[in-house]
Amino acid sequence: MSTLGSLVPGTASGPASARPGPASRGRRWTGTGRMARLELRTGWIGLTVWPLAMAGLVWATAAGARGLYLQPAARAVYGATVGVDPASIAFNGRGYDLGTLGGITVNEVGFFGLLFLPVVAAHLAIRHTRAQEDSGRTELVTAARVGRSAPLAGAALVVALALVLTGLLSALALMANRLPLAGSVYYAAALVLHMIVYLGVGLLAGQVSQTARSAHGLALGAIGAVYLVRALIDGRSWDATWATPMGWLAQVRPYGDLRIWPYVALAALACLLCLAAVVVCGRRDLGAGLVTPRPGPAVGTRRLTGPVGLLWRITRGTAYVWGAGTVTWGFALGLLSQETSRMFDTNPGLAKAFGGDASQPEQLMTSVAAVLVALLSSAVAVQGMARLGGEEASGRLGLAIAGRFGRTRWWLSAVGLLAGQAGCVLGLGGLGYDLGAALASGRVGTIGRGLTACMEYAPAVVLTAAISALLLSASLRIVAGAWAVFLWSAVVAMLADTLRLPAWSRDLSPLHHIGRVPFQAFDGRGAAVMAGLALVGIAGSVLLLRRRDLAAG
Amino acid sequence: MRQSLSAGGSAEQPLIVASGLVKRFGSTTALDGLDLELDAHQVHGFLGPNGAGKSTTIRAMLGQLRLDAGRLTLFGLDPWAQAVAVHERLAYVPGDVALWPGLTGGECIDLLGSLQGRFDHRRRDELLERFDLDPTKRTRTYSKGNRQKVALIAALSTDAELLLLDEPTSGLDPLMESQFQSCVREAKERGQTVLLSSHILGEVEALCDRMSIVRRGRVVRTGTLQELREHTLTSISVSTPQPITQLRGLPGVTVVSERPSPGGVRTLAKVTPAGLPRAVQVVSAEPMSALTVQPPSLDELFLDLYRDDAPAVAQAAR
Numbered sequence: 042m043s044t045l046g047s048l049v050p051g052t053a054s055g056p057a058s059a060r061p062g063p064a065s066r067g068r069r070w071t072g073t074g075r076m077a078r079l080e081l082r083t084g085w086i087g088l089t090v091w092p093l094a095m096a097g098l099v100w101a102t103a104a105g106a107r108g109l110y111l112q113p114a115a116r117a118v119y120g121a122t123v124g125v126d127p128a129s130i131a132f133n134g135r136g137y138d139l140g141t142l143g144g145i146t147v148n149e150v151g152f153f154g155l156l157f158l159p160v161v162a163a164h165l166a167i168r169h170t171r172a173q174e175d176s177g178r179t180e181l182v183t184a185a186r187v188g189r190s191a192p193l194a195g196a197a198l199v200v201a202l203a204l205v206l207t208g209l210l211s212a213l214a215l216m217a218n219r220l221p222l223a224g225s226v227y228y229a230a231a232l233v234l235h236m237i238v239y240l241g242v243g244l245l246a247g248q249v250s251q252t253a254r255s256a257h258g259l260a261l262g263a264i265g266a267v268y269l270v271r272a273l274i275d276g277r278s279w280d281a282t283w284a285t286p287m288g289w290l291a292q293v294r295p296y297g298d299l300r301i302w303p304y305v306a307l308a309a310l311a312c313l314l315c316l317a318a319v320v321v322c323g324r325r326d327l328g329a330g331l332v333t334p335r336p337g338p339a340v341g342t343r344r345l346t347g348p349v350g351l352l353w354r355i356t357r358g359t360a361y362v363w364g365a366g367t368v369t370w371g372f373a374l375g376l377l378s379q380e381t382s383r384m385f386d387t388n389p390g391l392a393k394a395f396g397g398d399a400s401q402p403e404q405l406m407t408s409v410a411a412v413l414v415a416l417l418s419s420a421v422a423v424q425g426m427a428r429l430g431g432e433e434a435s436g437r438l439g440l441a442i443a444g445r446f447g448r449t450r451w452w453l454s455a456v457g458l459l460a461g462q463a464g465c466v467l468g469l470g471g472l473g474y475d476l477g478a479a480l481a482s483g484r485v486g487t488i489g490r491g492l493t494a495c496m497e498y499a500p501a502v503v504l505t506a507a508i509s510a511l512l513l514s515a516s517l518r519i520v521a522g523a524w525a526v527f528l529w530s531a532v533v534a535m536l537a538d539t540l541r542l543p544a545w546s547r548d549l550s551p552l553h554h555i556g557r558v559p560f561q562a563f564d565g566r567g568a569a570v571m572a573g574l575a576l577v578g579i580a581g582s583v584l585l586l587r588r589r590d591l592a593a594g
Numbered sequence: 595m596r597q598s599l600s601a602g603g604s605a606e607q608p609l610i611v612a613s614g615l616v617k618r619f620g621s622t623t624a625l626d627g628l629d630l631e632l633d634a635h636q637v638h639g640f641l642g643p644n645g646a647g648k649s650t651t652i653r654a655m656l657g658q659l660r661l662d663a664g665r666l667t668l669f670g671l672d673p674w675a676q677a678v679a680v681h682e683r684l685a686y687v688p689g690d691v692a693l694w695p696g697l698t699g700g701e702c703i704d705l706l707g708s709l710q711g712r713f714d715h716r717r718r719d720e721l722l723e724r725f726d727l728d729p730t731k732r733t734r735t736y737s738k739g740n741r742q743k744v745a746l747i748a749a750l751s752t753d754a755e756l757l758l759l760d761e762p763t764s765g766l767d768p769l770m771e772s773q774f775q776s777c778v779r780e781a782k783e784r785g786q787t788v789l790l791s792s793h794i795l796g797e798v799e800a801l802c803d804r805m806s807i808v809r810r811g812r813v814v815r816t817g818t819l820q821e822l823r824e825h826t827l828t829s830i831s832v833s834t835p836q837p838i839t840q841l842r843g844l845p846g847v848t849v850v851s852e853r854p855s856p857g858g859v860r861t862l863a864k865v866t867p868a869g870l871p872r873a874v875q876v877v878s879a880e881p882m883s884a885l886t887v888q889p890p891s892l893d894e895l896f897l898d899l900y901r902d903d904a905p906a907v908a909q910a911a912r
Contacts, residue, residue: 068678072709176692181686183658184681188678326658328658335620
């Protein structure tokens with residue numbers, strides 16, 4: 042605890058009573074260094090664990106690529122299959138220099154580099170700015186000798202530092218897998234700049250929105266939108282890679298013909314976003330965003346007063362956003378469904394290389410879309426559980442169940458509602474996909490395939506929800522562990538082959554037990570077992586919850 | 595209309611000057627032409643019902659809100675444009691204190707004190723003892739009252755010229771409340787100025803030299819407690835065989851009711867301070883069987899000011 046010494050300078054630092062002269066005008070940045078130190082002191086765990094996790098993924102990807110594609114012949118097959126697969130190009134971005142191990146590694150980092158790393162960067166930015174303001178701590182520090190922009194600047198510095206650390210570790214991870222030194226440094230630098238762009242997105246979202254929750258929603262929405270636009274551009278081979286920052290990242294080509302302009306463009310965009318955040322910060326009231334909340338209903342209707350009604354009311358905003366996001370996501374993937382068919386038409390041998398049924402080539406895309414929708418749906422369930430934990434921690438749960446409704450009824454309503462929301466997201470994603478696919482192919486006969494594939498994941502999603510429920514009912518402190526289940530499912534779904542994960546570790550992902558429907562056959566027995574386990578888990582969570590103390594209220 | 599009862603004649607420049615402050619949040623108007631002056635070396639009470647605009651005013655003084663209209667200066671400086679220069683000279687305690695869950699109470703006090711700047715470590719240790727706070731506990735385990743103590747100790751340990759206290763004692767027990775009161779008195783003796791927003795009338799009565807009462811974003815009264823009392827009404831209740839006809843029509847007297855009672859008539863009248871001598875003369879000339887003369891209690895005074903749209907004085911002047 043002696044680290045606080047660095048936060049508290051000696052009183053001998055000078056007479057604080059010096060009369061402020063005209064030179065004191067502004068001073069928006071006073072205290073930036075101390076705010077940075079405070080954020081480091083109170084948030085160091087997240088600021089070190091995230092860089093380690095992200096660099097660890099880069100290391101595992103590079104190691105996996107090295108194991109699979111050390112032989113030039115294997116690299117040639119990679120270039121002829123994955124390298125031309127529109128689904129892969131849509132998800133990982135355009136691949137370059139696939140004849141080299143470095144190029145393959147960059148391509149394999151693609152998916153999480155484009156989606157996961159930006160999400161982490163934006164999350165860290167919001168966590169250290171708007172979340173602090175939400176709690177009221179920013180009000181306390183800016184009442185002292187801390188300028189209006191200092192908390193923002195301090196947080197930006199600290200998060201940027203964590204991202205640079207990620208880059209350093211990633212460069213080391215790449216070199217540890219004997220990739221060329223120069224290319225590894227170039228690529229790590231590009232990854233850092235790309236993440237700093239989303240640090241800027243997170244900072245701006247934190248300034249514009251009034252709560253950390255809506256800031257997260259805004260930032261995730263922005264990242265998802267950029268990703269989708271890029272996926273469409275890359276998947277349909279449009280000549281417009283310059284249109285998104287995610288497209289710029291692929292153009293760096295670190296292990297081949299290095300290009301400088303993407304670095305410049307990424308840095309410029311990052312500066313622009315941070316500048317915008319600073320401008321908004323200097324103009325708005327503390328605790329407010331740019332949009333003033335509208336007055337709502339003065340009367341609580343009967344629908345609000347039951348446990349389901351109350352839970353729906355507090356989660357419906359998030360549910361609508363998830364629903365709209367999943368439909369859009371599914372629709373965009375559906376638009377890409379024909380690209381795979383086209384690839385198989387021109388090269389019939391490829392279908393066998395992907396290990397599936399060549400008679401229905403578009404099902405490769407359907408299966409990718411279905412597993413992604415299932416991941417989104419799992420996220421809805423996990424996030425909802427974390428939200429319930431928040432209700433309890435804030436004491437609102439204690440208040441709600443001090444009335445007519447007991448714990449069990451409240452809990453079962455909550456679990457049921459969340460499972461329902463997750464199920465709706467599955468269905469909406471499937472429908473969106475079917476619509477997109479119908480539009481792309483001009484045939485309506487295929488409608489229903491995406492929906493069926495998505496719904497087949499329902500037992501796995503419900504099991505994920507049940508695991509989260511078990512964690513939450515055991516203790517409020519470990520509910521965040523449910524995100525580990527989600528993250529692992531995502532890793533297995535997207536990176537299992539890249540990382541050469543052993544079979545037992547793949548089995549830890551609920552989604553993995555369903556099989557890659559409809560490209561591979563639906564595992565009915567696995568689904569039934571998972572549904573049974575989910576029911577047992579939910580019943581167990583009821584028992585656990587009845588035995589433990591409420592955390593607050 | 596706002597009635598200023600300020601005694602005036604202060605040689606020093608007021609520490610805080612607010613005139614015509616307006617702040618809107620969307621369609622809600624939080625401050626609607628608020629005027630306030632605060633002289634140095636005083637304890638000034640800031641009272642008003644919930645949502646009257648007290649916290650909004652204090653947050654504007656901290657430069658955390660941008661005003662839509664009006665002029666506000668602290669120490670002659672603009673708190674929005676020169677926030678840090680203003681903050682160097684004040685310390686703030688919010689009504690709802692949020693702390694860093696990973697830090698201990700002692701760390702939070704040192705952090706806040708050092709961010710303010712003029713931190714007196716010896717006084718900090720003394721206050722820790724007086725407020726009976728364990729500084730080694732993580733703030734995660736603190737109750738509302740203990741979090742409030744952290745912010746109070748941090749603020750009271752500084753030699754800031756101005757203490758902005760926004761309902762600082764809403765979570766404290768009576769023992770700590772009395773510690774708080776003696777701390778504020780000592781602060782005043784040291785020459786510090788205090789703006790104390792509070793709902794606890796006993797605290798305001800015990801501590802404040804002057805007070806301002808806010809309602810719907812405006813200051814409806816400013817003055818010493820004495821001055822506030824002067825503008826309130828004394829009730830006279832008298833029982834006489836016959837109605838006192840002379841009482842009606844006296845300046846400053848309102849007859850509220852005349853009811854039949856066992857010995858004749860019982861008259862209830864409200865009288866302004868100016869009308870009191872004449873009214874008592876008239877009443878004492880009657881053959882009365884019972885008489886009570888009651889000044890308004892502090893509670894009544896505030897309830898009137900909080901509640902009433904037509905102030906009592908205006909009513910009596912009819």
